[in-house]
Amino acid sequence: MSPRRDVRVERTAQIIEAATRLFAQHGIDQTSMDMLAKAVGMSKGVLYWYFESKDAIILALLEQLFNQPLLEVQALLQAPESTAHRLSQLTTNLAAALEELQSLVPLAQELYALSARNNNVQSFLASYFQRYRASLAELIQQGLERGEFSSIDPEQVAWHLAALYEGSTVLWLLEPMPQRLTEQLQAALQLLLKAIVAR
């Protein structure tokens, strides 16, 4: 209601945005609050006005970072195209996102590693992956119901897809193959479809 609230929202966003950039570039531990303050053009004290701690910033960033892919799958659930086509679209989108946001991949890996020691991170990510797989399963389920796919376990295939996507991110991080990612991922998807489409 008060204009103050706008300032808060804006500032918070600025901080998260800068943190994402710096964490991705230098690593979380190697990014100091000083660096972050300088990057957002505010004083160090301000960071603590908007966030309780560095951990709180990490958590906020986490939520923002992992929101997008989830929304994307969920949007596809409403799309009219065939399931196979929608899965293909999802794959293309993933490849495009990886290529565009290359620098975020190590940040994601770091957050995965962090999850082993930080309960907040752990439960956020666990919940994220559950929802992601659930949405994928729903998509597969649609394919089953429409007769596109035959006798398979949607949850199992969803797990398979999710693993494939996560794994390809790792491979991509360690062996960036310019332009070949889409190709590779699409080939993988086709193989999977070949196994599940109703004959």
Next chain:
Amino acid sequence: MSPRRDVRVERTAQIIEAATRLFAQHGIDQTSMDMLAKAVGMSKGVLYWYFESKDAIILALLEQLFNQPLLEVQALLQAPESTAHRLSQLTTNLAAALEELQSLVPLAQELYALSARNNNVQSFLASYFQRYRASLAELIQQGLERGEFSSIDPEQVAWHLAALYEGSTVLWLLEPMPQRLTEQLQAALQLLLKAIVAR
């Protein structure tokens, strides 16, 4: 027989072993050289007698850690069983290893993240994955030559498998599903085999 046993090999192993344990438990950055020294039961200086820096320890650990899975695939190349069977065996072994060495998974993730900022780590891991995929491709190629598989690109399938394996460790790290990992992975493999076996 020699009056002074070669203490070098022994100490190096002790240090790597302790480092692996501590890094996995607390994270690499959160494990100080002091902690490590205490864990090995020696003075801090000794770490620097055997390793040039913390980085050198990380690197040595890296090599040891990633040696095992590589050897395993390469061993399977010589095994007499059918290719499908050998792939299944590989999958079972992976699941078993993940369950046994749970605590090493976050360490691996952290190393992946580190690769973005540490050239030594990056090139080691890049080389590792290349060799791993190459061995997998060779295995698939054997399947093709023996007529077990039909018209597929071995390198592509190898990439698919590698991605699947990497992705499943991530999913496993974030959602440990007691006892269900083998099941899930085997199901995924069967799906893949269904798509590639010669009819």
Next chain:
Amino acid sequence: MSPRRDVRVERTAQIIEAATRLFAQHGIDQTSMDMLAKAVGMSKGVLYWYFESKDAIILALLEQLFNQPLLEVQALLQAPESTAHRLSQLTTNLAAALEELQSLVPLAQELYALSARNNNVQSFLASYFQRYRASLAELIQQGLERGEFSSIDPEQVAWHLAALYEGSTVLWLLEPMPQRLTEQLQAALQLLLKAIVAR
């Protein structure tokens, strides 16, 4: 008037002052940042708030330390007395300064030694000595123009004087001769003057 006095200038001065004292007493390398912090009565972190590194402190100290003698010669350039008299005054001042600031002599020597390995120190000192000799040369030149001195090369005599001054600090450091320094230096100057005054 302003509610928060500019503490920056004050702190910087305190730190330099303490550093000068401790470096002179214990040597630069033997003075730890801990000792320095304790001497300034602040935490160690504060040193790094005001200076980037120990090197930066050394450099700031260097500038302050060598500023004084330079100003002194330059002031003499404006003085009305005869050149011989002004050189005598300079000599007396030098002797007095040496006796008063005895403890700074080893610090100066250490900085000279440091110049061989530290480019910042090297270029500062090189520039200092150039300016010092140039000012001395200007003074001699005045003597020439006023007919006090006869056919000599001002730059050469300036170099001679500078060497004499530097050398006498070394001799003084190693054989402190209470009260005899002024005498000795004046005698040396008179010898020099005897050689250059117009007959």
Next chain:
Amino acid sequence: MSPRRDVRVERTAQIIEAATRLFAQHGIDQTSMDMLAKAVGMSKGVLYWYFESKDAIILALLEQLFNQPLLEVQALLQAPESTAHRLSQLTTNLAAALEELQSLVPLAQELYALSARNNNVQSFLASYFQRYRASLAELIQQGLERGEFSSIDPEQVAWHLAALYEGSTVLWLLEPMPQRLTEQLQAALQLLLKAIVAR
């Protein structure tokens, strides 16, 4: 008598030689016993077999380093040439030595600085300079007795010369003027001679 003695002498010399080189290049404090051991191709323990401590090495080096110039002046005392000529020779030799042993200059400065905190170094250097000045004074005295110089205090002139020499070393360290040192020093000497030669 025993051949062992030769080994000792040889080893000691090797160590001092390497220490001189390393101390000159990296500074005394920045040269570790490890570096020294590596440079002489011996184990670290050997250094402690031949020298009690790092300080003892510094002291032995000091004696060797400052022996040469002293011998040189003393040799000149016996030479048949005119005193003026012999002083000129001394000056030329100094310039040549400085140019040849450039790297030893910072080491000398560091030892001067060290003298303020190390009594052994202090008394060695004090004694050295006393003997050096005494020899110079004897040379001047010869000039007086032979009627070359007129009514001057030999000790005072010796101090003047010693200061000039030391000072020129400092100026040379900070502003290396290729090829011009001899010139500059000879000019300075001529000025001095002009003031003291009997007319």
Next chain:
DNA sequence: CATGAATGAGGTTTCATTCAT
């Protein structure tokens, strides 16, 4: 005589966080 493994105090520097202004 000689080695090289071991010690452990101490070096410089970083950094999340607090708080007076």
Next chain:
DNA sequence: GATGAATGAAACCTCATTCAT
């Protein structure tokens, strides 16, 4: 609301010296 000065623990690493072999 906002600043930036201040803290102090802890990080990695070095090094003179000792001593069992």
